[in-house]
Structure formats: C-alpha cells, structure tokens
Amino acid sequence: MDQLEKQRPDSPRRETPPQSPAPSSPSAPAAAPRGRKGKFIALGLVLVIGAVVLMRWQPWAKTSPGGSAPSASGARARHGGPGALANMPQPVSVATARAGDMPIVITALGTVTPLASVTVRTQLSGTLQSVAFEEGQMVKKGDVLAQIDPRPYQISLANAEGQLARDQALLATARLDLKRYQTLLSQDSIASQQVDTQASLVKQYEGAVKSDQANVDTYKLDLTYARITAPVSGRVGLRQVDPGNYVTPGDTNGIVVLTQLEPISVIFTTSEDNLPAIMKQMRDGMKMPVTAYDRSNTTMLEAGSLETLDNQIDTTTGTVKLRASFANHEQGLFPNQFVNARLLVDTIHDAVIVPTSAVLNGSQGQYVYVVKPDNTVTVRLVKVGPVDGERTSIASGLAVGERVVTDGSDRLREGAKITIPAEHPKGAKGASGVKGEKGSWGADASAASAASAASGAHHGRRRHASQTEGQ
Numbered sequence: 526m527d528q529l530e531k532q533r534p535d536s537p538r539r540e541t542p543p544q545s546p547a548p549s550s551p552s553a554p555a556a557a558p559r560g561r562k563g564k565f566i567a568l569g570l571v572l573v574i575g576a577v578v579l580m581r582w583q584p585w586a587k588t589s590p591g592g593s594a595p596s597a598s599g600a601r602a603r604h605g606g607p608g609a610l611a612n613m614p615q616p617v618s619v620a621t622a623r624a625g626d627m628p629i630v631i632t633a634l635g636t637v638t639p640l641a642s643v644t645v646r647t648q649l650s651g652t653l654q655s656v657a658f659e660e661g662q663m664v665k666k667g668d669v670l671a672q673i674d675p676r677p678y679q680i681s682l683a684n685a686e687g688q689l690a691r692d693q694a695l696l697a698t699a700r701l702d703l704k705r706y707q708t709l710l711s712q713d714s715i716a717s718q719q720v721d722t723q724a725s726l727v728k729q730y731e732g733a734v735k736s737d738q739a740n741v742d743t744y745k746l747d748l749t750y751a752r753i754t755a756p757v758s759g760r761v762g763l764r765q766v767d768p769g770n771y772v773t774p775g776d777t778n779g780i781v782v783l784t785q786l787e788p789i790s791v792i793f794t795t796s797e798d799n800l801p802a803i804m805k806q807m808r809d810g811m812k813m814p815v816t817a818y819d820r821s822n823t824t825m826l827e828a829g830s831l832e833t834l835d836n837q838i839d840t841t842t843g844t845v846k847l848r849a850s851f852a853n854h855e856q857g858l859f860p861n862q863f864v865n866a867r868l869l870v871d872t873i874h875d876a877v878i879v880p881t882s883a884v885l886n887g888s889q890g891q892y893v894y895v896v897k898p899d900n901t902v903t904v905r906l907v908k909v910g911p912v913d914g915e916r917t918s919i920a921s922g923l924a925v926g927e928r929v930v931t932d933g934s935d936r937l938r939e940g941a942k943i944t945i946p947a948e949h950p951k952g953a954k955g956a957s958g959v960k961g962e963k964g965s966w967g968a969d970a971s972a973a974s975a976a977s978a979a980s981g982a983h984h985g986r987r988r989h990a991s992q993t994e995g996q
Contacts, residue, residue, distance in 0.1 A: 613942075614943055615933060615942070615943050615944070616945070616946050617930045617943045618932035619896050619930055619931060619947075620879060620880050620883060620929060621927070621928050621929075622877050622878065622879045622919065622923050622926065622929060623878055624875050624876065624877060624878070624925045625878045626874050626875075627911050627916070627918040628871075629872065630913055631795050631867070632822075632868075633794055633795050633868075634863065634866075635791040635792055635849075635863070635864050635865070635866040636863060636864075637790075637817075637858045637860055637861060637863075637864060638789075638790050638791065638848075639784045639785050639786065641785040642783070642860070643759075643782070643784075644781075644783075645753065645756070645779050645781050646779035647750070647753060647773070647780065648774055649673065649747055649750050649751065650771070650772070650774065651673040651678075651771070652673065652769065653673060653766060653767075653768050653769065653770050653772050653780070654672045654768065655671065655672045655768055656670070656767075657669045657671060658670050658671075658761050659761075660763050661762070662761050663758075663760050664758065664760075664761055664783070666755055666757055667755060668754060669752060670781065672752055673751040673752075675752075678744055682748065685737060685741045685744050686741050688737045689737030689738055689740070692730060692733040692734045695730045696734050699730050702723050703724055703726075706720040706723050753780065756783070757783060759784050759785035760783070760784055761781050761782070762781055762782040762783070762784065763782075765778040765780055765782075766778070766779075766780055786858075786860070788851060788853055789858050789860070790832065790848050791817055791829070791848070791864060792846055792848050793847055793866040793868075794845065794846055794847070795845060796843060796844055797843050799870070802871065803831075803834065803870060806870060807831075812831070813830060813831040814829075815828075815831050815849035815851075815867065816829075816866070816867045817829070817849075817851065817864045818867065820865070822865045827852075827857045829849050829851035831847060831848075831849050832849055833847075833848050834846065834848070849868070873910065876919075877918060877923055877925055878916050878919070879916075879917055879929055880915060880917070881912060881915050881916060881917045882932065883917075883929040884909060889906060891906070891907055891909050892906045893905050893922075893929045894937055895923070895928070896928040896929065900942060900944065900945075901943065902930060902937055902940070904939050905922055905923065907919050907923050908920040
C-alpha cells in the first residue's frame, strides 16, 4: 500500500480511482511553488522579447528611405500638418468693389398706431333695442351701429312742443295788446304806465318761447342720440353689450370699439444723433419714405412716408418719437403690431460698395483683405460708411475695382497666397494640377496624401520585419 502511494505522483494515469481520499503526500506542497515560479519566468521572457522587438523597431525614430531621420517639419509636411497648410494657397471667395448708390437708412422698432380708436358709448340712458353691425365689419362714418328705445324721448319732445305752442300764442296776444295800448297812448286815452307793463309782458312771453324752443331742440337731439352712428370709418371690434340691456353713458366698456385702419400710422423712435439729418430734410420739404417690415425684418408689409416727429427728446433714453403714415389699403398693418420701420434719410451717390462680409474688425479698427495681381493678399485699414444689409460703403481706404476677400479670411495673414475656386470650375482642372491656382492647390493636396500613404507603407514593412526578427 505504501509503495503504491509513493508511485502515484510519478504515474501518468490510474486505471481505477481510489475508493477513499488518500492522505496528502509530502511532495504536494512543493509542487505549488514550482508552478508559480514557472509563471514568473514565462512573464519575464515575454517582457524581454517585447523590449528587444521595440528596440529593433524604434517607432519613435522612423528613418526615411535614405536612412536618415526626417525633421519635424518634413514629417508634418508628409502628413499634411499645419505648416504645410499654412504654405499652401488658401481657397477663398472674392468680390470686386464697385461704385453705386448707397441709401442712408435708419432702422428702428415701431408700433402700429391707428389715427383714431373710438370706444362707442351711448350718450343717454335707455334700453338697447338693436345692434346693426357684425363683429369685425368695416363701416363708414355715419353708418348706424345701434338703436336705443326712442319712445320716452319722443313723448318728452311732444310735451315740449305743446308748451312752445302755448307760449307762442300768449306772446302773440300780448303783442296785439301792446300795439293797441300804444295807439291809445298816442291819443292820450290811456296812461303810459299801462303801456310799459304790457311791453314787459311781451318780453316775458318772448323769453318763455325761447326756453320752450330750447327744450324742443334738446329732445330732438336725444332722439338723434338714440340712433348711434359710427363717428369715423374703420373696423368694429367685438360687441361689448347685447340687445335688451339697459345702457347708460357711464358704462366703461361701451357698446363697441371702432378703430380706423385706412390710413394708419407707425410710431417709432430714433437716436437724437440722427435728428439733424432728419430735420434738414423736413425743412427742405422732402418727403422721406418709410417702409414697414415684419418682426423678422424680411417681409415688407407697407410703404409710406414720414408724417411728423415729436416736439421734445426723451431725456431718459436720448431718443425722439417719429410718426409715419401708411395708406394700408391691403390691411398689411394691424393696430398695436410690432414692425421694423426703415426710414430713408438720404442717398450717397457713386459710393464704393463691398459685401458686408468682407469688412473685418481688428485691434486697429476695421480692415479688409485686398487681393493683389499675384494672388496674394494684404491687410488694408478702411473707414466704413453707411451699411445697408449685405452691402457696406467704404468712405476711405479702398478704390473702385479692387478685389477683396469675402469668405475664408480666417486662414489668411499678410502676404498669404490664395486660390479662387470660383474662377476655375471643376471641368477645367487639369490632370497634372499645375494649370490654375485651384489645380495647383489640388496637386499639392494629392502629393501630401501620396507621401502620407507611402510613409505608412514603409512603417508597415519595418514593423513586419521587426516582428519576424523577434520571433
């Protein structure tokens, strides 16, 4: 039994497993340290082999095909680095400065304000009998809007007319008596005191007749007020009261709000610095055009003219209010609508005009990149005049006919070379890439790509050789 247990570790296999767990032999604890030591030795061999491979490959110091290590600038050039791109002609877009008319336009945010907005109220108390308009209807001045029950005022008018007729009859009688008394007085048949009393009575009746006539006129006016008409032409809003309600002059909301739409005005503000130019045009009798645009300042709504301006400057904002009038036949302007108002103050003739994108801002002021005949650029400081959207006028620093860079200026510097792709369409580009500025820029890019691919293939071959030698 002891001999079998001693032979068990050296035996490659057993035909029958033991029936009971065998006691641990003295050699079993020594096998585990030997296994761990073998693993450490294998790991060390792998590290040594890896170090040898890296030292022979040396990926940090790749050599050129001639055997010499390339410089950093040469590596950047082969791989298309920043230095290579800086020396390449940069593709840009250019535009030619031209002479033209530049309008001096003042743009400001304005509010559409109707020339008349009336809250229609009743001028007497009574029951609203009927409403003669529809909500949102366009009405003209004098059109009937509503009717108040007129019967109480008709009765009062009839009473006043009766009182007037009575006092008129008394006045006629008093006048006849006065005439008789005056005849008797001339015959010395009556006392003069009686004649004077009769004359006074006639004056009293004349006063009563005038008072009665005023009452009649008052009740006739009430009947007119009972028939409510439109005070101005315009558009009626939503009805504030329904027929059958008892209305009074003290009602806050009234019956309806009537707003005049044709013509209509826009009130906007401008800086006090623009006031002298505007006043000069108004003193000369010039009618300055005003155009109203929507909130996005892209769609024109209506064209009109400057009507007047306020009589004082707002000291808190340093601005002055202006009112422009618009015919508004197409109903493009709506009351209380926010619009962009453009006031044409004057026009500069034969101005040097360039695209707005060509003008840049720097530490020394505004400048442009001017294109020279040899397709290089130079920085030119300019003085900018009025701006009209995508067009900018140059007051000084640029002449008509000179070309300026409009796009791609972020990659330029003084004396940089450029290429203009718009002047060389794709179909005209030669295969050699030497004809035209755009073709040469394409050839340089292709050469840089080819150099990068060749360098990658060379590095791949060296890596494969190093791995073979390591193995």
